Amino acid sequence: MKDDIILQVENLHTGFLVDNVPLEAVSGVSFSLKAGRVLGVVGESGCGKSVTAHSIMQLLPKYGRITEGSITYTRATGEKIEIQKLRRTGNQMRQIRGKEISMIFQDPMSSLNPVYPIGDQIAENIREHEKVTKREALDRARKLLEDLEIPSAAERLGDYPHQFSGGMKQRVMIAIAMACNPRILIADEPTTALDVTIQAQIIALMKKLQREHGTSIMMITHNMGLVAEMADEIAVMYMGRIVEYGSIRQVMKSPAHPYTQGLLKAVPVLGMKKDRLYSIKGSTPSLVDRPAGCEFASRCEYATEACRQVPRAVEVEPGHQVRCWNYKEATDNG
């Protein structure tokens, strides 16, 4: 069962219509999530991480849509469902969303209802997907909060979101997401707003849940340290494309894309004091005037004539892919 693919994304294109101008935020993303594994998705803000996640969850705004490609989810029964073909608010999507695939957002406040006690919010989510009494649902909510090490869980069921600290709110979000024991958890920067000691608590909890339930996780973050700690596989995104993909060891130990190399060199690493940081020149171009050819070329040390064409994904070694014409030079010098 280990290497079974539970979610397969193929050539996904997602765009928005902003003031009648089409804007493509995700441009041909392909990856697979293996059962019981953690896929880390990294990249700087605006590269399309959240839009990819929202596409999978069918949570795009009205003016956003998947224009090409497929998202294939394999159910426990082996049945394959093409998510992009489902209606957003249709029955089948509602069954999957929140039950089989659920999501944790960066900002817990935006997804918790301020006027309902959190116990009710967790219970409601359970009752939406399963035929249980309110009492049973509340009982499960309490157990979940206990699993998430929230002190005096039973009493806190009646508390409102504002009565919880940031770290506690994020635990409640995890409780809601895990309430129906989902097969896939998409965590979109779940700890970005939290302090490191609280982040460490949350990550430890997520790892524990993952071990106990065998949940497959898609972990979105911009923190290279977090992926190194959590992920089995990693996808590095830049301007709506995956520029590098591989096992966490392959990509962190021998990054082949100049952008991945740059990201790894640009962060100061604890205990390895340097005098200067490597810096990637310039900044990410806007999606509105997306460069022709390789989007990274204007910032790249290895850019050549070839980069006027969009690079195809090539295999560096089995399981390790990169979208770069000059990755050999980059790997030799990087």
Add this chain to the structure above:
Amino acid sequence: MADVILELQDVQKYYPIVKGAFHQVVGHVKAVDGVSLTLNRGETLGLVGESGCGKTTLGKCIVGLHEATGGKILYTLNDEKRDLLSMNKKERFAMKRRIQMVFQDPYSSLNPSQTILQAFDEPMQIHGIGKTRTERIERIAQLLETVQLPADYMNRFPHEFSGGQRQRICIARAMCVNPETLVCDEPVSALDVSIQAQILNLMKDLQQEKNLTYVFIAHDLSVVEFMSDWVAVMYLGRVVEYARASELYRRPSHPYTQALLSAVPIPDVDVKKDQIILEGDVPSPAHPPRGCRFHPRCWKCQERCKCEDPALSELKDAQGHCVACFYPD
């Protein structure tokens, strides 16, 4: 001999908690509660700690955006130590030229209706920098070049710039009155890593070039290590550990520092650390715990820690490495 530029002695900032129609003061948030530190000219003091521990408040007290409610802030002026808190209004105002602040959010710290030129010209006029407008414009052009932006950007408005560009502009604006000391409050926290690296390098270059002194506030311990000569770790309004950066990261002695450092994820698959997972949250600074403020979360807590408050004191043979703990490592 070290050239001390700034010395904090037992600095306090209590915010009153008011309630009811008569705005009765029912308590105080002890945001900064007895901080003593020194800082040498041309060096960087890093302030780290989790949100709410009082970093911003302390920074604002140093630049004078907040009035400290107790203690002394001694600043060296013409080889004489002067207490900022006992200066008269005029003197204190003149200090603003010497000590400037750079904020975290480059979006809200620039007035959207002012061009960059206007935003720079105002403080320069107030502090009498550049006699004529032409002189000032020339200086602004130079400043923009120093932060690697084209001079003609001065005629543009903030919304025309990206986050990284805005932070460069904010740094240039702080520089326009020719300060000696910059208090930088999370200057790169809102930026992506590739932009963060550019700004951090720029700040280091500026410091070298102008012999600037920095108070560098951040919650990212790796960033603070990169920038700082000395680091103070804060917890609930107090400094719990203070040392040379290299020493602090090699030999953290306070349990809180150890937990904080162990919690930072390292981008290397071969580094497996033993993480110290702290329990619970930081208590409210309105009701700090009795005894050592860290004791309710400390795994080394003894009876003594629950009732006695440990003072920040120097470890033996440790060249200025100070810890506020009864049982330091």
